[in-house]
Amino acid sequence: MTSVLKKRREIHGAIRDAAIREFARNGLAGTSTQAIAQTAGISKAQLHYYISSKEELYQDLLRDIVAQWKDIFFLSASHDDPALAIREYIDRKVRHALQYPDVSRFFAHEIARGAPEMTPHWKALKNAVEEANAVIRQWIDSGRIAPIDPLLFQMNMWAVTQHYAEYEAQARILMDQPGDAPLDADRIVAEATQLFLRRCGLIVDEDEKQ
Structure with a gap:
């Protein structure tokens, strides 16, 4: 890789990270290209060399996030072991949310305002959900596994695993966790895993066996 290409990729990455951060905090309307450029550490003129508009950048980010989440998180048909599939899903989902909270907040911000920019992306998202529904x-x-509602089961797993990114400030207060310390991913994963495995009948308490 040439130094020029490496530099371009670095700038692209900085722009992407900066845009996600700004959109997560201020939404599309409340974010300016000046703010994105400043957060990325480049000039506004440099930014516009790489993007045509903040609206196009916003769409690109939504498309990338939906595609990435499909590849990483949705239950795979290759999993013949439901307990393993659910454990892996929850572990990946929680840790990703804690490591990249602005990605979750960016997406949540769009959905909370009625998802006006999601129209081109719903089909991909719904197809992925249907694939997982079929597996379940x-x-x-x-x-x-015990009979469950496949769709609501997925939505509930999503809500629980996203909570610690979207409501991080509340979680930190309630868990007495200072802002400069990472949340306890192992604790969160363990509790969420128990919750959903029990719902599927994959964990049975001793008193329930009797």
């Missing part, structure tokens, strides 16, 4: 239905039909 196979688990149910084969008796591997």
